[in-house]
Amino acid sequence: MILSEIHVYPIKSVTGRAVDRAHVHPWGLEGDRRWAVVGPDGDNLWLGEYPRLLAVTATELPAGGLLLSARGLPDLRVPPADGPRVPVGFTGLDHAMLAAPEAHAWFTELLGVPARLVWLDDPARRSVDPAHGGLPGEVVSFAWDAPLLLITTASSRRLDEWIEQGAAERGEASAGPLSPLRFRPSVMVEGAEPFEEDTWREVRIGTVSFRVSELCDRCAVTTIDPHTYRKGKEPLRTLAAHRRWDGKTWFGIRLVPRDVGEIRVGDPVIAG
Incomplete structure (x- = not known):
């Protein structure tokens, strides 16, 4: 098996970007989900409720901060966050640092509701939730439940086959x-059998080892077309027919790094 793709999401819920390599920290990939968009009460503005977040492209700037782009809005350069710390509604985290006011105005215009951009100054402050397989000392950024998410191309293709079969029926x-x-x-793996990853407990990508913390239960975010931002019935309808147990549908596995180091597209992947 080989690592076929790496994706980094600079801001939680916005469009990711494909990269050829990435440094692995204890809390996730370099530059991954250190920023998040929240409401005035600090609760996460969830992609499932605000699909237009997918219109946003966020690029990290060499000196820190971000360049924000979205169709219909002017590009915005956001300096490194240096605002006050405010309460946020993420499990295992009580506060984060406000970005510059112009970032709040930009996201408010984009979403049509009051919004603020926050930065997680120290991701080692947020523990992986024990209810989602977290062990003492394991930490995570603004990502849900684990530092990385792995899927395989074989499972993705099998799901497409099931969707096509169901539509024909x-x-x-x-x-x-x-x-x-x-x-x-976060990472995609080529060369596995469909849903072989369900049985994995350990994964090694290149020289970096990971622990599988749990299978990933899927939510309504997966029903949003990443190009049109419209919601449909798939893939949850088909996953419910083939991959439903314990009242949830499942696709992919969550990973917690055991090591730090760099992973690259084309790296060998060993799992078991």
Whole structure:
């Protein structure tokens, strides 16, 4: 097996970017989800409720900060966060640092609701939730439940086959193939058998080892087309027919780094 893709999401819930290599920290990939968009009460403005977050491209600047782009809005350079610390509603985290006021205004205009951009100054402050497989000392950025999410191309292709088969049985046009980016993976692996990852407990990518903390239960975010921002029924309808147990649907696995180091597209992947 090989590592076929790496994706980094500079701001939680916005569009990710593909990279050829990434440094692995205890809390996740370099530059991944250190920023988040929250409401006035500090609660996360969730992609499932605000699909237009997918319109945002965020690029890290060499001196820190971000360049924000979205169709219909002027580009905005956001300096490194140096605002006051404010309460936020993330499990295991009580506060984060406010970005510059112009960033709040930009996201407020984009979403049509009051919004603020915050930065997680020290991701070692946030523990991986024990309810999602976290062990003492494990930490995570603004990502949900684990530092990395892994999916395999084989499982993605099998899901597309199931979607096409189901559509044919219902006499409908197929919604697939679906972009695997709907699942917001950190890493994608080529060469596994479909859903072989369900059985993995350890994964080694290049020289970096990871612990599988849990399988990933899927939410309504996966039903949003990353290009049109419209919601549909897939893939949750098909996952519910083939991959539903314990009242949830499942696709992919969550990883916690055991080591730090660099991973690169093309690295060998060993799992078991």
